[in-house]
Amino acid sequence: MDVITRVFTMEKLERNHRNRQVIPFLFLLLWDQVLMVPTRYSVLEETESGSFVAHLAKDLGLGAGELAARSARVVSDHDKQQLILDPETGDLLLREKLDREELCGSVDPCLLHFQVFLEKPVQFFQGELLIQDINDNSPEFPEKELLLKLPENSQPGTLLPLNLAQDLDVGSNGLQQYTVSPNSHFHVLTRNNSKGKKYPELVQDRALDREEQAELSLTLTALDGGSPLRSGTALVRILIMDINDNAPEFVNSPYEVQVLESSPPDSPILTVLARDADTGNFGRVSYGFFQASDEIQKTFSINEFTGEIRLKKKLDFEKTESYNVEIEATDGGGLSGKGSVVVEVLDVNDNAPELTISSLTSSVPENAPETVVAIIRIRDKDSGENGKMICFISDHVPFILKPSYKNFYTLVTENPLDRESRAEYNITITVSDLGTPRLTTQHTITVQVSDINDNAPAFSQTSYTMFVRENNSPALHIGTISATDSDSGTNAHITYSLLPPHDQLALHSLISINADNGQLFVLSALDYEALQGFEFHVGATDGGSPALSRQALVRVVVLDDNDNAPFVLYPMQNASAPCTELLPRAAEPGYLVTKVVAVDRDSGQNAWLSFQLLKATEPGLFSVWAHNGEVRTTRLLNERDVPKHKLLVVVKDNGEPPRSASVTLQVLLVDGFSQPYLPLPEVAREPAQDEADILTLYLVIALASVSSLFLLSVLMFVGVRLCRRAREPSLGGCSVPEGHFPGHLVDVSHAGTLSQSYQYDVCLTGESGTGEFKFLKPMVPNLMVQDTGREITGNLHCRDSFVFS
Numbered sequence: 001m002d003v004i005t006r007v008f009t010m011e012k013l014e015r016n017h018r019n020r021q022v023i024p025f026l027f028l029l030l031w032d033q034v035l036m037v038p039t040r041y042s043v044l045e046e047t048e049s050g051s052f053v054a055h056l057a058k059d060l061g062l063g064a065g066e067l068a069a070r071s072a073r074v075v076s077d078h079d080k081q082q083l084i085l086d087p088e089t090g091d092l093l094l095r096e097k098l099d100r101e102e103l104c105g106s107v108d109p110c111l112l113h114f115q116v117f118l119e120k121p122v123q124f125f126q127g128e129l130l131i132q133d134i135n136d137n138s139p140e141f142p143e144k145e146l147l148l149k150l151p152e153n154s155q156p157g158t159l160l161p162l163n164l165a166q167d168l169d170v171g172s173n174g175l176q177q178y179t180v181s182p183n184s185h186f187h188v189l190t191r192n193n194s195k196g197k198k199y200p201e202l203v204q205d206r207a208l209d210r211e212e213q214a215e216l217s218l219t220l221t222a223l224d225g226g227s228p229l230r231s232g233t234a235l236v237r238i239l240i241m242d243i244n245d246n247a248p249e250f251v252n253s254p255y256e257v258q259v260l261e262s263s264p265p266d267s268p269i270l271t272v273l274a275r276d277a278d279t280g281n282f283g284r285v286s287y288g289f290f291q292a293s294d295e296i297q298k299t300f301s302i303n304e305f306t307g308e309i310r311l312k313k314k315l316d317f318e319k320t321e322s323y324n325v326e327i328e329a330t331d332g333g334g335l336s337g338k339g340s341v342v343v344e345v346l347d348v349n350d351n352a353p354e355l356t357i358s359s360l361t362s363s364v365p366e367n368a369p370e371t372v373v374a375i376i377r378i379r380d381k382d383s384g385e386n387g388k389m390i391c392f393i394s395d396h397v398p399f400i401l402k403p404s405y406k407n408f409y410t411l412v413t414e415n416p417l418d419r420e421s422r423a424e425y426n427i428t429i430t431v432s433d434l435g436t437p438r439l440t441t442q443h444t445i446t447v448q449v450s451d452i453n454d455n456a457p458a459f460s461q462t463s464y465t466m467f468v469r470e471n472n473s474p475a476l477h478i479g480t481i482s483a484t485d486s487d488s489g490t491n492a493h494i495t496y497s498l499l500p501p502h503d504q505l506a507l508h509s510l511i512s513i514n515a516d517n518g519q520l521f522v523l524s525a526l527d528y529e530a531l532q533g534f535e536f537h538v539g540a541t542d543g544g545s546p547a548l549s550r551q552a553l554v555r556v557v558v559l560d561d562n563d564n565a566p567f568v569l570y571p572m573q574n575a576s577a578p579c580t581e582l583l584p585r586a587a588e589p590g591y592l593v594t595k596v597v598a599v600d601r602d603s604g605q606n607a608w609l610s611f612q613l614l615k616a617t618e619p620g621l622f623s624v625w626a627h628n629g630e631v632r633t634t635r636l637l638n639e640r641d642v643p644k645h646k647l648l649v650v651v652k653d654n655g656e657p658p659r660s661a662s663v664t665l666q667v668l669l670v671d672g673f674s675q676p677y678l679p680l681p682e683v684a685r686e687p688a689q690d691e692a693d694i695l696t697l698y699l700v701i702a703l704a705s706v707s708s709l710f711l712l713s714v715l716m717f718v719g720v721r722l723c724r725r726a727r728e729p730s731l732g733g734c735s736v737p738e739g740h741f742p743g744h745l746v747d748v749s750h751a752g753t754l755s756q757s758y759q760y761d762v763c764l765t766g767e768s769g770t771g772e773f774k775f776l777k778p779m780v781p782n783l784m785v786q787d788t789g790r791e792i793t794g795n796l797h798c799r800d801s802f803v804f805s
Contacts, residue, residue: 038113041092042130045100050093053083053129056116057090060125071119075358075377076112078103083114083129100131101168108133108170117408119359119375124405135173135226139165141234142294146220148202148238149334151245152210157203161338162188163291164199165222165232172225180236181219188220195324199291202236210240244282244333248274253339261317262348269300272307274329274337281332290328290338300325300343309341317347318381349386349435354379355443358408363448366419373399373447374411378431386435394428399447401429411445419449420486453491453544457483463553466520470528470561481518481552483540493543494518498536499551507536511556520554528560529601562655564601566609568663571596580666580696583645585637593622596629596663598651606655614662615648622667624649631665643669 041054057067068087076082084095104110112129141163148160167175178200180188185208189201200220216238223231251273259269276283287307289296300323302309309325323343330336359375380387391409393401398414411427425447432440459481466479485492496518501507512521518540534556541549571579571594581594600607611629616622618641623634631647645667652660 038126038128040111040128040130042132043094043098044132045098045134046136047094047098049096053092053094055090056085056092060116062090067118069120070123071359072116073119073358074114074116076114078112082112085116098131100133100170101137103131106168106170110170117358117375119372122372122375122404122410124408133170133173135169135224135228135230137168137173138230139167139175139222139224139232141165141220141222141232142292143234145235145237148236149241150204150208150238151241151243151334152208153243153245154204154208156206159189160186160202160204160238161191161291162200162202162220162236163234164193164197165234166293167222167224167230167232169224169226174224175222176225177223179221179223181221183216183218185216186218186238193291202238208240214240216240239334241334244278244331244335246277246282246331247335248276248285248329248331248337250274250327250329250337250339255339255341256344257341258344258346259311259315260346260348261315262350263311263315265311265313267311269309269311269343270341272302272309272327272329272339272341274307274339276329276331276335278331278333282335284332285329286331288328288330290326292326295320296323296325299323302327315345317345317383318351321345347383347386349382349433349437349439351381351386352439353389353431353433353441354381355391355429355431355441357443357445360445362446363450364413364417365452366417366449367452367454368413369416371413372410373413373427374445375404376401376409376411376429378407378409380433382433382435386433388434389431390434391429391431393430397425397427399425399427417449419451419488420455423449423451423488425449451488451491453487453542453546453548455486455491456548457485457494457540457542457550459483459540459550459552461552463555465555465557467557467559468522468526469559470526471563472522472525474522474524476522477519478522478556479520481513481520481538481540481554483518483550483552485542487542487544491542491544495541495543497539497541499539501536505534505536507534510534511536513538522556526558528558528603529564531558533557560603560606562602562606562653562657562659564606565659566598566600566651566653566661568651568661569597569599571663571665573663580668580700581631582670582697582700583633583637583667585641585669585671587633587637589633589635591633593631593633593667594665596624596631596649596651596665598629598661598663600653600659602653602655606653608654610652610654612650612652613647614650615646617642617645617647621645622647637669641669645669 039059043051043053057063062070065088067085067090072085072087074081074083074085074092080096082095082098084093085091086093098112100110103112110131110133112131114127114129116125116127117123143163146163148162150158150160162178165175165178167173175198177190177198178188180186180200180202185205186202187205189203190198191201193199200222202218218236218238220234220236221231222233223229255270255272257270259267272287274285274287276285286304287302288304289300289302299312299315300309301312307327307329322345323341325341325343327339327341328336329339356377357374358377359372361371361373364371364373376391378389378391380389389407391401391403393399393411398417399411400414402410402412404410411429426444427447428442428444430440430442432438460483464479464481468476468478481496483494483496485494495515496513497515498507498511498513510523510526512523513519514521518538536554536556537551538554539549539551541547583591583593596611598609598611600609609629610626611624612626613622613624613631621634621637621641622631622645624631624647629649629651631649647665647667648662649665650660650662652658
């Protein structure tokens, strides 16, 4: 029944208190301003965890969801967080069951200070929670048995102070009065000491007679004012002593002493002294604590013989700033004198500042303007200069620390950050007090800089040159382009692509690119003779938004392969009749009979040609110069030499493997250019053969005339062009420089064009009336032969030279 009554009483008190709550002031806290008048709420101790305290959102004038949107938090000054905030409903709730005696001890009222702060934007609100006491503790005496000595000659009205009882409750629930068991000699009075605490005094009602009764036993009861009442008892034994008419008296009272809180245990505090005018046992004084609390007894000790007071444990200024110690001096006759010692605890700088990160943003965009990274709270349990603090951060970081409210600071970015310069910052926050020596606390936080797409991809080269040999296999990998991006994540993911060409080149039929890794592939087989190279642009685009891109130039050079055999230009082998060369019998050794002219569509060494006489009617009569194809006589002719000779000349290039072509030459020996020489008259000639020889002679003469006119025109044209070239240093302003030429090869240019032009001196033979010419040393490559028309262009040297390819 008592339990039910207590529950109903608590609920009634709580309802009454809620009805008495005062509506808190509504306020708007700017960045660095806060309302200084706290709002007070109340709750009964021992209230279950999760109980409702107040509708905080309504008191602050905010909507139910606004607390959650603004990241509201409750921070208590106490080491433990006793309150929680439901950001969805705006209710302030208890985190755990509260024990007023544990939190505040004997302090009344018991207030729990807390702050409510909102992050977006930053606002601070101050509140107090009043913890109301309930009668959950009974009064207790420090000793269950008290011994008093009283002289028998004591008079009625004598006061005997007794040890007080301790009740952890406060107010009406605390200790209210004392009673003593019924007797005929004493009654008890309830008194208040200097601290306002109630203690009992035993009052003598009538004279004592030791011979009638040497000892009295009384029951002392301490009662509180709670509902229901709680009580505690102690036994009081009173010994009747012989007469001792002088009580001890302290020399100095009260005593005052200052002690550093850093003093070690067993340090002497001071020595008290009391004197007694009596002699003998009645004048012998002993010392002890009087009405000492548990804290006094745990903190100090006193020598009962010398009166020296020492520390039993280390002091803590932050918990207790001073002690009032009551001392009793008792003589051997049972008389006592009272004194007091005031111990003032001096603060030393023994507490390092505390630093708490209330809110932390671990990642900041690199282009963001001033951004709040963290909200920092500092405090120091010391006092005075020892409790004053300064807070600062490490140098050379783009952050600043701004004071916000009291001991709150905000860490913000000073300027927009650049992730590519630095992606992470370790910021050391230092808090130092102003005590001696200074104590410092440091805390390091890590701030990541998040990336934005502010860097375009960069190619490793501004242009790339890649080589591929003709007749390649399809889908051949020819190289890789590479680009990097200083950004990270998706912003650094690069995709490669081919850019549309500016010309009519069908790029997508020739080349492809791997969009992920930049590998380039040739899609089809290339022909060097048709395409010696091409160039295009490639693009690298990152994955950011918006995407950034760069481009680079790629040149593809096609390398020649020896896939073309030499082609004989002169003498033509597809004529209706083989070409016949005329050779006068009076020709000297080394006489130029003719020249085999051939080209190779390949280039480089694949177009270097060499000539070889493979077969002849008269071995040893003719020779072919390997490097230019000139056919010459090797000795003088005689009458035994046959009039007709057939020569087989092979033209071979220098490729790997080499390719070759052959040409057949007909050489007719003549005494002059009018009649062929027939050394064997006995051999009869057929009329048809004679007519063919005459026709051949006419054709040769006609061809020589037309060729002479054509060559003269070409030589004049080329000669004029060459003479205009100021860069030619020799040959009277019309020189043609000689290029390097192997001893046995003729260099022919790529794509069906001769890479070198050769200059030959033109000479007419003195023994013949026919316009015959010979070819001398090669001079300069300057002729191009095209596949389609196979057009041959000659250049004329100023000294009547003929250039032929």
